[in-house]
Amino acid sequence: xxxxxxxxxxYGGFRAVDGCSLTVDxxxxxxxxxxxxxxxxxxxxxxxxxxxxxxxRIRYLGDDITALSTDRRFRRGLVRTFQIPHExxxxxxxxxxxxxxxxxxxxxxxxxxxxxxxxxxxxxxVRARAEETLEFLELTHVAQERAGNLSxxxxxxxxxxxxxxTEAKLVLLDEPAAGVNRTLLRKLEEKIAILxxxxxxxxxxxxxxxxxxxxxxxxxxxxxxGRVLIEGDFATVRSDPRVLExxxxxTVSGSDEEAGA
Ligand code: ATP
Numbered sequence: 722x723x724x725x726x727x728x729x730x731x732y733g734g735f736r737a738v739d740g741c742s743l744t745v746d747x748x749x750x751x752x753x754x755x756x757x758x759x760x761x762x763x764x765x766x767x768x769x770x771x772x773x774x775x776x777x778r779i780r781y782l783g784d785d786i787t788a789l790s791t792d793r794r795f796r797r798g799l800v801r802t803f804q805i806p807h808e809x810x811x812x813x814x815x816x817x818x819x820x821x822x823x824x825x826x827x828x829x830x831x832x833x834x835x836x837x838x839x840x841x842x843x844x845x846x847v848r849a850r851a852e853e854t855l856e857f858l859e860l861t862h863v864a865q866e867r868a869g870n871l872s873x874x875x876x877x878x879x880x881x882x883x884x885x886x887t888e889a890k891l892v893l894l895d896e897p898a899a900g901v902n903r904t905l906l907r908k909l910e911e912k913i914a915i916l917x918x919x920x921x922x923x924x925x926x927x928x929x930x931x932x933x934x935x936x937x938x939x940x941x942x943x944x945x946x947g948r949v950l951i952e953g954d955f956a957t958v959r960s961d962p963r964v965l966e967x968x969x970x971x972t973v974s975g976s977d978e979e980a981g982a
Contacts, residue, residue, distance in 0.1 A: 722745050722746060722747040722781065722782060722890075722891060722923055723744065723745040723768070723779070723780070723781050723891060723925075724743075724744050724745075724778075724779070724780040724781075725741060725742055725743050725744070725764070725767075725768065725777070725778075725779055726742050726777055726778045726779075726780070727740050727741075727742055727776060727777040727778070728740070728741045728742070728764065728767055728774050728776070728777035728778075728779065729741075729774055729775045729776040729777050729947075730760075730763050730764075730767060730772075730774055730775055730947075731775040736775075736947050737760050737763040737947055738760045738763050738764050738767065738774070738947045739760070739946060739947030739948050740777070740947070740948055741760065741764055741777070741944070741947060741948055741949055742777075742949065743942055743949050743952065745891070745923065745925060746923075747923050748917070748921065748923055749923055749924075749939065749940070750913070750914075750917050750923075750924040750925075750926060750937050750938050750939065751924070751925045751926070751938060751940055751941075751942060752926050752928060752934040752937070752938030752939075752940070752941040752942065752955075753765075753925055753926065753927045753928075753942050753944065754927075754928065754929070754931075754934060754941060754942070754943050754944070754958070755943050755944035755945050755950070755967065756945065756967055756968050756970070759944040759945050759946065759947070759967070760944055760946070760947040760948075761927045761944055762895060762927065763947075764944070765801060765893050765895055765925075765927060766801075767779065768799070768801075768893060768925075769791055769794060769799065769801035769893060770786070770789055770790055770791040770793075770794045770799075771791060771801075773787070773788065774787065781794070781797065781799055781891070782797070782890075786799075795887070797890075798887075798888050798889050798890030798891060799890070799891050799893075800884050800887055800889040800891070800892050800893065801892075801893040801895070802880050802881070802883075802884060802892065802893065802894050802895060802897070809868060810867060810868050810869025811867060811868075811869065812867070812868055813864065813865050813866060813867060813868065814855065814860060814863050814864050814865070814866055814868050814871065814875075814879060815848075815851055815852070815855065815864040815865065816868075817868045817879060817883065818850075818851035818854055818855065818879070818882050818883060818886050819844075819847050819848060819851045819886075821883050821886035821887060847886075850886060851882075851886065852864070854882045854885045854886060855882065857882075857885070857912070857915075858878045858879075858881065858882050858912060859878075859908065860875060860878055860879065860882070863875060872902070872905070873900040873901055873902070873905075874900075874901040874902055874904075874905025874906065874908070874909065875905065877897055877900075877901050877905070877909055878905070878908070878909060878912065880897075881894075881897075881909070881912060881913070881916075885916070889922060890921075890922070890923060891922075891923045891924075891925070892916075892922055892923070892924050892925075893924075893925050893927075894913070894924055894925070894926045894927070894928075895927050896927055896928055896929065897909055897913070897926065897928065897933075898928055898929075898930040898933050899929075906930075906933070910933055910936055910937060913926075913937060914936075914937060917937075924937075926938060931959075934955060935955045938955065939954050939955070940952050940953060940954060941953065941954065941955050941958045942958075943958050943961075943963075943964050943967065945963075945967035946967075950963050950964065950967060951963060951964060
């Protein structure tokens with residue numbers, strides 16, 4: 722589904738991503754791990770199209786998308802979610818979901834004036850989909866709550882819900898577990914697994930929570946210094962001495978309290 726080939730991202734001579742190559746199979750949940758500064762987020766940004774790479778190619782569903790804008794990638798179903806949930810905090814949970822669809826006719830004043838009937842129909846359709854999404858995520862009880870008042874875990878579920886309002890095929894999840902309490906974490910894992918199994922979403926997931934990686938991901942890709950260090954199932958990657966070394970190197974430099982995870 723996705724082929725990243727020799728990707729490089731250079732900042733003034735420093736290579737945050739340094740010749741990174743990997744493939745992602747349709748229907749998989751690929752875990753992306755590695756110590757702080759390994760280049761995981763930069764790789765995500767490149768895949769999502771936030772900025773062009775200094776070198777290398779990205780192919781998605783058979784097409785070279787290296788030069789495509791974020792928006793065009795999004796319309797092809799390549800959706801990135803953010804490390805920090807960015808809900809509209811004054812809007813309700815339901816309204817946050819209803820804001821998402823890019824093709825919603827009610828967006829334009831002109832559309833409203835030209836085809837008010839279509840706008841009403843579209844809004845009904847979008848509302849129904851938003852309500853179904855809330856039900857799936859077990860957030861119906863907070864549908865009318867301001868999104869800003871939701872807990873960290875509920876905001877992550879809402880973020881997943883916004884993805885579900887699009888025609889997503891490949892979803893890039895950046896640290897979904899960060900700041901989420903244990904109970905909601907289990908729920909988030911369950912929903913990601915269902916979306917993968919039953920609705921065909923392919924995921925790439927950056928995560929420092931190794932329990933989540935172990936439960937959900939196969940394969941697991943470990944990055945270090947901008948490159949793929951090793952790829953395999955969780956047990957193989959965990960027991961590889963190079964992985965331990967990459968995390969220990971980080972501990973020695975004193976930059977990550979999670980290195981022992
Ligand atoms: P973490 O697990 O902490 O999120 P990461 O693996 O996602 O780390 P990146 O955020 O991709 O790592 O950063 C990789 C390296 O590139 C780091 O050394 C970082 O300081 C550097 N870097 C990232 N963005 C920039 C930038 N815009 N300008 C200069 N250096 C950058």
